[in-house]
Amino acid sequence: MKDLKIICRCQDVTEEEIVDAIRKYGLKSVDEVKRVTRAGMGHCQGKTCRKLVEQLLFKVNGFWPDPEEQSTSRPPLKSLPIKLVAASEEDFDAVVARGRGGQHG
Amino acid sequence: MxxxxxxxxxxxxxxxxxxxxxxxxxxxxxxxxxxxxxxxxxxxxxxxRCGGGIRAQWSTPENVRLAMESVKRFRELEGELGTDTEYEEGGYLILAHSDEELSQFRKNVEMQKKHGLQVELLSPEEAKKVVPLLNTEKITGATWCSTDGSINPxxxxxxxxxxxxxxxxxxxxxxxxxxxxxxxxxxxxxxxxxxxxxxxxxxxxxxxxxxxxxxxxxxxxxLVPHRHEILATEQINRFFKNMIMSFEHNIYFRQVKDGGIVGGQTNPGEPPGTSVVSGISFIKEMSVKLGHFIPALGDVKILRQWAGLYCMSPxxxxxxxxxxxxxxxxxxxxxxxxxxxxxxxxxxxxxxxxxxxxxxxxxxxxxxxxxxxxxxxxxxxxxx
Missing domain, CATH: 3.50.50.60 (FAD/NAD(P)-binding domain)
Structure with a gap:
């Protein structure tokens, strides 16, 4: 049990872990923090912790993350069960018949 | 600075x-x-943006040798670099869907074994022993290498x-x-x-x-770069450690250490380019395939999808x-x-x-x- 301040509830990431990562790797943006600590990769996709991570970046670095480097929000907007998404598509044989595609031929 | x-x-x-x-x-x-x-x-x-898989099961000797030597290095790197990397040898299960594909796999395995790789051909029943929840309906066999694995990229x-x-x-x-x-x-x-x-x-x-x-x-x-999409699900109890791949049905997926399923495909007809936007067709097609290969995943929720670039050589x-x-x-x-x-x-x-x-x-x-x-x-x- 961690008796520290939780910043990302979904992925159970503490303030200490985030501050350590910012210092250790010289991180300057929310996405960089996400990559190293997983903060923002869980159920809420950073909706809760993004602002808190920005504040921690300011606290450690002494400057705010560049507003041009907004954290990327990933779809889907809300988590969706696999079978619900699959129900909106054709069946397996029809899907795999679409081929390999891309540059593989 | x-x-x-x-x-x-x-x-x-x-x-x-x-x-x-x-x-x-x-x-x-x-x-x-x-x-x-x-x-x-x-x-x-x-x-x-990648799936984090590590495998030595290739069809060309160059790739097999480079990958096998890389596995030796991966084993040393956590100590050498002094950081946990979530490196794990959970194996790769590669599925064959026809007799033709199985005979290609047989050739691959023979070549890979000559290089000293511990790899074997499995029957569909044996593949099911590796991942008991796997649907083996459309499978004629598989190859298995236990020293393949994964890492946190x-x-x-x-x-x-x-x-x-x-x-x-x-x-x-x-x-x-x-x-x-x-x-x-x-x-x-x-x-x-x-x-x-x-x-x-x-x-x-x-x-x-x-x-x-x-x-x-x-x-x-x-070189031709093109977009390659991938998704991750919510965390569930871990029930398999290996990567599951199918070349024929164009999919790879694994369950990462924290319990999420991570997997991708090559989108049919993907044009060359450096766009990494996410598309709706991808999660629909992946959901059908994941639900086919592991029907028990039906209720598991997709959390996010993203894309990266494959830089293809000829x-x-x-x-x-x-x-x-x-x-x-x-x-x-x-x-x-x-x-x-x-x-x-x-x-x-x-x-x-x-x-x-x-x-x-x-x-x-x-x-x-x-x-x-x-x-x-x-x-x-x-x-x-």
Whole structure:
């Protein structure tokens, strides 16, 4: 049990872990923090912790993350069960018949 | 922040796994002043977007050897770099869906075994023993290699980079290479928005943008980047540790250490380009396939999807080493979606080639750019 301040509830990431990562790797943006600590990769996709991570970046670095480097929000907007998404598509044989595609031929 | 350097012994272009590992291996042999230039941030390109799989089950001998040597390095790296990387040998289960595919797999296994890889052909029943929840309905067999596995791409990328910096390399992020200077056939430096660096050696490790970087040195590479999508589900109790792959049905997926399912496909008809936007067709098609292969996943929720670039070479094998006619230019690119798993071996070979111009290695030589003129020795078939 961690008796520290939780910043990302979904992925159970503490303030200490985030501050350590910012210092250790010289991180300057929310996405960089996400990559190293997983903060923002869980159920809420950073909706809760993004602002808190920005504040921690300011606290450690002494400057705010560049507003041009907004954290990327990933779809889907809300988590969706696999079978619900699959129900909106054709069946397996029809899907795999679409081929390999891309540059593989 | 130290002043932007005016000179360097070697400039590595790209802060992904390839650039970071090469910078690390160069500083390890005390090559001299190594500068890494990264257009965005460390692990922001293909490395930070990949599935994290590591396998030696390939159809070409070059890829098998590079991958097997990489596995040996992966085993040492956590200790050597001093960071947990979530490296795990959970195995790869590769599914065959026809007798024809199974006979190709038989040939692959025979070749892989000659190289000393512990790999075996499984019946559908045996495949089901590896993953009891797997639907084996459309499966004629499988191959299994227990020393294949996975790693956290971010952690290994940052670990390599951190150690390279500790050993004297310097990293400049958000620093794009605008042009590459040459005098005659010799590389003399690079131009960035932050300043010009004089340097006799550059390494093109620019992933999806390697072709663009090469063209700045007036080298034409037969590379085609294209978008490759991937998704992750919520965390559930871990019920398999291995990667599951099907070339025929165009899918790979695994359950990562924290319990999420991570998997992708090659989108049918994906055009060349460097777009990494996410599309709706992808999660629909993936949901159908995941639900087919493991019906029990139906209620599991998809949390997020993203995309990265596969930088495809004509034979789906990397392009490595020096280039005839351009002194001081080296590249490690065109990994065709498999840079992470080959990086540990490739970086060692590249550091040797860069620090000793008389260095030769059979795989490095065979994977040079000139193979496309000489005639491609072998074409890698085992790709999704």
């Amino acid at each position: 130290a002043e932007f350097p005016k000179t360097a012994e070697c400039i590595v272009i790209g802060g992904g796994i390839i650039g970071a590992s090469i910078a690390y291996e160069l500083t390890k042999v005390n090559f001299g002043k190594v500068v890494i230039l990264e257009k965005n941030t460390v692990s922001s390109g293909s490395t930070g 971010f952690l290994i990328n940052f670990a390599y980079m951190k150690k390279a910096l500790e050993q004297g390399a310097s990293l400049y992020e958000r620093t794009e290479v605008l042009s590459i200077d040459k005098e005659g056939s010799k590389i003399t430096g690079v131009v960035t928005p932050k300043g010009v660096i004089s340097c006799p050696v550059i390494v093109n490790a620019a992933g999806g943008y390697a072709g663009t970087v090469a063209s700045k040195a007036r080298i034409e590479l037969p 034979d789906a094998q990397p392009i490595l080493g020096r280039v005839e006619g351009t002194q001081g230019y080296f590249h490690a690119c065109g990994f065709s979606g498999h840079g992470l798993m080959l990086a540990p071996r490739v970086s060692v070979l590249m550091a040797k080639a860069i620090s000793d111009t008389s260095f030769h290695d059979p795989d490095l030589d065979r994977l040079g750019l000139d193979r496309f003129e000489k005639g491609i020795a072998s074409f890698e078939k085992s790709v999704v």
